Amino acid sequence: MPRQTDDLELSIIKQIEIRASEKSDVVSLAQGIPSFDTPDFIKNKVIEYIQSGRVAKYSLAPGLLELRELIEESLELERMYYDFETEIIVTAGSIEALTATFLTILSPNDEVILLSPSYVSYLQSILIAKGHPVYVSLNEADGWSIDIDKINKAITNKTKAILICNPNNPTGTVYSKKDLLSLANIAEQNNLIIITDEVYKDFIFDKETRETYFSIAEESKYRDRIVRIYSFSKAYAMTGWRVGYLHTEQSLAKKILAVHDTLVTCAPVVSQYAAIAALQMNQNEWKVYFDEYKTRRDLMCKKLDEITDYLDYIKSTASYFIFPRLKTQNIKHYVDSKNLTFDILDKIGLAVVPGAPFGPSGEHHLRLSFGRTQEDITKGTERLLKYFKSL
Amino acid sequence: MKKLIKLFVAVYLRLVVKLLLFRNRSYIVAITGITNKSTTRKAVVNALNGRIKQSIGTTTKGYNTEVGLPLALLNIELNDQKLFTWIKIVLVAFVKAVILKLPDILVLEFGVSEKNDIKKLLKIVKPDIGIITNIGFSDINPQTSINEILDEMKIFVKALPKNGLTILNADSLEWALLAQVSKARVVLYGLSDNANVQGSNLLIDTTGTHWAIDGYKFDTNSIGRHHLYAGLAAEAVYRFIKDYEI
Numbered sequence: 001m002p003r004q005t006d007d008l009e010l011s012i013i014k015q016i017e018i019r020a021s022e023k024s025d026v027v028s029l030a031q032g033i034p035s036f037d038t039p040d041f042i043k044n045k046v047i048e049y050i051q052s053g054r055v056a057k058y059s060l061a062p063g064l065l066e067l068r069e070l071i072e073e074s075l076e077l078e079r080m081y082y083d084f085e086t087e088i089i090v091t092a093g094s095i096e097a098l099t100a101t102f103l104t105i106l107s108p109n110d111e112v113i114l115l116s117p118s119y120v121s122y123l124q125s126i127l128i129a130k131g132h133p134v135y136v137s138l139n140e141a142d143g144w145s146i147d148i149d150k151i152n153k154a155i156t157n158k159t160k161a162i163l164i165c166n167p168n169n170p171t172g173t174v175y176s177k178k179d180l181l182s183l184a185n186i187a188e189q190n191n192l193i194i195i196t197d198e199v200y201k202d203f204i205f206d207k208e209t210r211e212t213y214f215s216i217a218e219e220s221k222y223r224d225r226i227v228r229i230y231s232f233s234k235a236y237a238m239t240g241w242r243v244g245y246l247h248t249e250q251s252l253a254k255k256i257l258a259v260h261d262t263l264v265t266c267a268p269v270v271s272q273y274a275a276i277a278a279l280q281m282n283q284n285e286w287k288v289y290f291d292e293y294k295t296r297r298d299l300m301c302k303k304l305d306e307i308t309d310y311l312d313y314i315k316s317t318a319s320y321f322i323f324p325r326l327k328t329q330n331i332k333h334y335v336d337s338k339n340l341t342f343d344i345l346d347k348i349g350l351a352v353v354p355g356a357p358f359g360p361s362g363e364h365h366l367r368l369s370f371g372r373t374q375e376d377i378t379k380g381t382e383r384l385l386k387y388f389k390s391l
Numbered sequence: 392m393k394k395l396i397k398l399f400v401a402v403y404l405r406l407v408v409k410l411l412l413f414r415n416r417s418y419i420v421a422i423t424g425i426t427n428k429s430t431t432r433k434a435v436v437n438a439l440n441g442r443i444k445q446s447i448g449t450t451t452k453g454y455n456t457e458v459g460l461p462l463a464l465l466n467i468e469l470n471d472q473k474l475f476t477w478i479k480i481v482l483v484a485f486v487k488a489v490i491l492k493l494p495d496i497l498v499l500e501f502g503v504s505e506k507n508d509i510k511k512l513l514k515i516v517k518p519d520i521g522i523i524t525n526i527g528f529s530d531i532n533p534q535t536s537i538n539e540i541l542d543e544m545k546i547f548v549k550a551l552p553k554n555g556l557t558i559l560n561a562d563s564l565e566w567a568l569l570a571q572v573s574k575a576r577v578v579l580y581g582l583s584d585n586a587n588v589q590g591s592n593l594l595i596d597t598t599g600t601h602w603a604i605d606g607y608k609f610d611t612n613s614i615g616r617h618h619l620y621a622g623l624a625a626e627a628v629y630r631f632i633k634d635y636e637i
Contacts (some may be wrong), residue, residue, distance in 0.1 A: 044472045057533045064530055065426050073429060076613060081599065083615030084426075220597045220612075282468050 008127060011120045012357040016341065020351040027380040028351040029368045032169065032320065035376070036237040036289060038274070045277035046270060055270040061261040062253075063090025063245070064272045070279040071245055079218045080228070086250040089257055090243065090267045090275070094199050094231035095121055097246040100259040101227050102129035102161075104252070105193055110160040113151060116359025117144075117323065119169045119197070123357075126163075134159070137361040140325070143314055144171040146179040152186060161193040162186075166215070167200040170323040170358050170367040172316025174204055177214040184222045193252075195227045199244070200319040202235035202286065205294045209317055217247070224249045227256075232271075234320075234371075235286065236278040243271035293320055296370040296377055303381035304368075310388040311366070320371040323355065326364045332391040337363055347390075350383040397458070400477055404461035405515045407488040411464060412516065415493035418445075419516055420628055423501035423509065423547050424524030425540065430613075431524055431621040435498045438625035443632055448494030456502050457511040463499075464516075465491065496632070501547065504532040509543045513550050520631065521551045521575075522558040522624045524617075526565050544569055551575040558627045560620060561586035578631065580623035588627045590619050 010018075013031050020026040037043075049055055062068065065084070072084035082088055091097035106112070108130040114122050116135040126133045136154045138144040151162070162183060167174045187194045196216050204210040217228040231244030244267075246256065266272075297315075300322055304313055310331055313324035328334045337354035344350050355365030370377055420435055422428045432449055439447045450463035462469055465487045467480055501512045523544055529535050548557050548569050557573040559566040561581035570577045580588040592608075594601040599612040602619050604626055611618050 040472075052532070053534055054532055059530055066530075069426055069429060072613075072615075081612050081614045083595075083617075085615060085617065087614065220599075223597050 005128070008124055011124060012338070013120055013353050016345065016351050016353060019342070019345060023345070023349060026345070026349045026351055027376050027383060029370075029372055029376065029380045030351040030353050032234070032369050032371055033239050034234060034237040034289075034320075034371045035373045038237050038241070039278075039281060039285060041281045041285070042236065042238070042274050042277040045280075046274050049273040050270065055273060057269065059090075059266045059269050059272060061266050062088065062257055063267060064269070064276070067272050067276050067279075068245075070276060071247070074279055075247065078215065080215060080247070081220065082223075082247040083250065087253045088245055088247045089253060089260055090245045090272055091229075091260060092244075092264045092267045092271075093233060093242040094197060094229045094244040095125065096242075096260070096264060096267075097229045097231075097244055098122070098163075098195065098197065099125045099128060100256050100263055101195055101229075101246065102126055102131055103259045103263075104256045106131040106160055109158060111156060111158045112161045112163055113154050113159060114163040114359070115146065115165070115168070117168075117170055117355060117362035117365070118163070118165045118359060120353075120357045122163055122165075131160070132158070135359045135361075137359075138168075138171065138173070140314075140361065144168065144173040144323075146175055146183065148179060148182045148186070151183065155186070155190050155192075159190065159192060161195055163195045163197070164216075165197045165200075167198075167204060167318030169200060169319050170321045170353070170355070170362070170365075171314070172200075172319040172321055172323070174209050174213060174318050177212070180214060180216045181219065184216055184219060184226075187225050188222065191225075193225050193227060194222070195229065197229045199229070199231040199234050201230070203290075203293060203320055204318040205297060206317055224252075227252065232275050232278050235289075236274075236281075237289070238271075238274060238278065241268070241271040241274050243267050243275045245275075293370070296320070296372075296374055297322070299374055300368065300370040300377050300381065303378065307381065307385045307388065310385075316370075320369055322368050322370065323358075323362075323365050324368065326366065328364055331388065337365060341366065344384070344387055348383045348387045350380050350387070352380075352384075396474070396477060400481065401457050401511075403481060404458060404465075404484060407484045408461040408464050408515050411488040411491060411493065414488075415491075417448075417493045417495060417497045418520075419518040420496065420498045420520040420522070421501050421516065421518035421547075422499070422522045422524065422624075423503055423544065424522075425503075425527050425529050427524040427617045427621060428500040428502070430617055431522060431624050432498050432500050434618075434621035434625035435522075435628050438622075438629045439496065439498075439632065442629060443496075445495035445632075447496050447498065449498040450500065456508075457515070459502070460499065460512060460515055464493070464497075503540060503543050503547075504529050505535045506539050506543065509546045509550075513546070518551060519555040520558065520628055521547055521555070522628070523547070523560065523569060524620065524624070525560060525563060541565060541568065545572050548573045548575075556627075556631045558624050560624075561589075562620075578627045580620070580627050582619075586623070588623050588630070590623050593619055 068084035355362035555575040561579035
C-alpha cells in the first residue's frame with residue numbers, strides 16, 4: 001500500500017549540502033544560510049533567560065505572550081493589524097508554519113497554485129498534506145513578474161490556495177502592489193487562501209523598492225484569506241534556532257493552531273526568547289549586515305559578468321540569491337541543471353543549486369547564494385568560470 | 392564578577408535616575424500587568440497628546456526592567472553587554488542626568504515576571520498614577536505563580552500616593568483585592584456595569600477595533616479586545632489629569 005511519504009525525497013538543496021560535506025575544500029554557494037553568527041545582543045539575552053530558569057518548560061501552543069505582543073507591535077509598524085492573542089502563532093521556522101497551514105486547509109488532491117520558480121521545499125509541504133501542486137510560470141522576460149492571466153487560467157474547482165514567496169526565492173523579485181492586489185482579487189472571486197512567505201522582506205536592496213514594499217496582508221479587505229509567514233532565520237542570522245511565525249484571521253488561526261500543536265507542541269522556547277531579543281534589538285544594527293549583503297550582491301554580479309559566455313542573469317532586487325540562466329548551447333555535454341550541478345560539485349568542489357527543483361521554469365538555471373562570505377563568492381564564481389572553460 | 396558589575400550598574404543607574412527625576416519632577420504614569428502594557432502605554436500617550444497643556448514623554452519597547460527602565464529614562468540604548476559598553480554607559484548616564492530635560496508627564500511600563508520586580512522598580516521611580524492591565528500566569532517566567540504576581544501588583548498599588556490614582560480593570564477578577572489596598576483614589580475601567588470608564592458597543596472587524604465611551608466613538612486600526620482596554624485605561628488617565636489639573 002503506498003504511503004503518504006513515498007513521493008517525498010530530501011530536498012535537492014539538502015542533498016547537495018550532504019554531498020558537499022563529504023568532500024574537502026568545497027566552496028558552497030548553495031544553501032541559504034547567512035555567513036554571520038547570531039548577533040551578540042540576542043545570544044547574551046538568551047544566556048540570561050537560560051540562567052534564570054525560563055526555558056525548560058513548554059510555552060503556550062501559540063507561543064510566549066510577550067513574543068506575540070512584540071510581533072503584533074512590529075506588524076503594526078508595517079501596517080498589518082493582527083491580534084496577538086488569537087491571530088499570531090509562533091512556529092518552528094517558516095516551513096513548519098507552511099506545513100501546518102497546508103495540513104489545515106487542504107483535503108486530498110486539492111490544488112495549490114505556486115509560482116515557478118519558487119522555493120524548493122514548498123513542493124514537499126504541499127505533498128505531505130496530500131495536496132497537488134500546480135506550477136504557474138513567472139515571466140522571466142519581465143524580471144520574473146507575476147502573470148495574472150496564467151494564474152486565472154490555472155484555477156480549477158479543486159484549487160484551494162495560492163502560495164507566493166515575496167520577495168521571491170530564488171529570483172530575488174519583489175512583486176508589485178498592482179499584481180498582488182490582482183492576485184488577492186482572484187483569490188476573493190474564487191474563494192482561495194493566499195499564503196505569503198515573506199522571509200526575505202528585510203533584504204530589499206533598492207531604496208525605493210524597500211520603502212514602497214507592499215505585503216498583501218496590509219490590505220484589511222482580504223485579511224480573512226491571507227496567511228502571512230515570516231522567519232527570524234535570515235534577517236537575524238538565526239537559521240539554527242528554528243523560529244518564525246504566521247499570522248492570519250482568528251478562525252483560521254485557531255484551526256492551524258491545532259495542527260501546529262500536534263506537530264511540535266510549541267516552537268522551541270529557547271528560540272522564542274531569542275526572537276524576543278531579536279525584536280528588542282536596536283534595528284539599526286541590522287544595517288551593518290544589510291550593507292554587507294548589498295556589497296556581496298554587487299560582488300557576485302561583477303564576478304558573473306565575467307562568465308557571460310555561459311550564463312546571463314537578472315540582478316537581484318532582494319533576498320540573497322541570484323538565479324542565472326545557463327546558455328546551454330555554450331556548455332559542452334549539457335544535459336540538465338541537476339546533472340550539471342553534481343558535475344560542478346564533483347569536478348571543482350563548488351556547491352550550487354540546480355534550477356529545475358524550483359519549478360518547471362527553473363530548469364536551465366542555477367541558484368547562487370550571496371549569503372556567504374566575499375571570499376567564498378570570489379572563489380566560487382572563479383571556480384565556476386574555470387569549470388565552464390575546462391569543458 | 393559579571394553579577395557584581397551588573398549589581399553595581401543597577402545601583403548606580405538607580406541613583407543617577409533619582410537625580411534626573413528630582414531635577415525634572417515629572418509626573419509619572421506607570422503601567423504594569425502581564426500583557427498589554429506597551430499597547431496601553433501608547434494609548435495613554437495618544438489620549439493625552441494635544442488634549443492637555445503639559446508635555447508628554449514615554450519610553451521605547453522592552454525597557455521596563457531594573458536596568459532597562461533607567462536606560463530608557465536616560466535615553467541610552469544598550470546594544471551589547473561588553474565591559475567597555477557599560478563603562479561608557481556609566482559616564483554618559485551621569486552627564487545625561489545633569490543636563491537632560493524630561494517632559495512634564497512620563498508614561499512608563501513596569502515589567503513584572505517574578506517576585507521583587509516591582510520593589511526594584513519602585514526604588515527607581517515613584518508613580519503618581521498606576522494602571523494594572525491584567526494579572527495571570529506569566530509564561531515569560533514559569534517559576535512565578537499567579538499569587539506571587541498578585542502580591543507584586545499589591546505592592547505596586549500600595550505605593551501609589553493618596554493624591555494619585557489607581558486604575559484597575561473592572562472585568563478582571565482581582566480588582567477588588569487590589570482596590571482595598573490602595574491609598575489612592577480607584578477608578579475602574581472595562582465593559583462591566585461597575586466600571587467608572589465604561590466601554591460599550593465593542594465591535595472588532597476587518598477595519599479595526601471600535602467602541603464607545605459615554606456615547607463618544609473611539610476607533611483604532613488595531614485588532615483585538617486588548618486595544619479596547621488600553622483605550623479605556625488611557626481615557627481614565629486623561630480624565631483624571633484634566634479634572635485635577637495636574
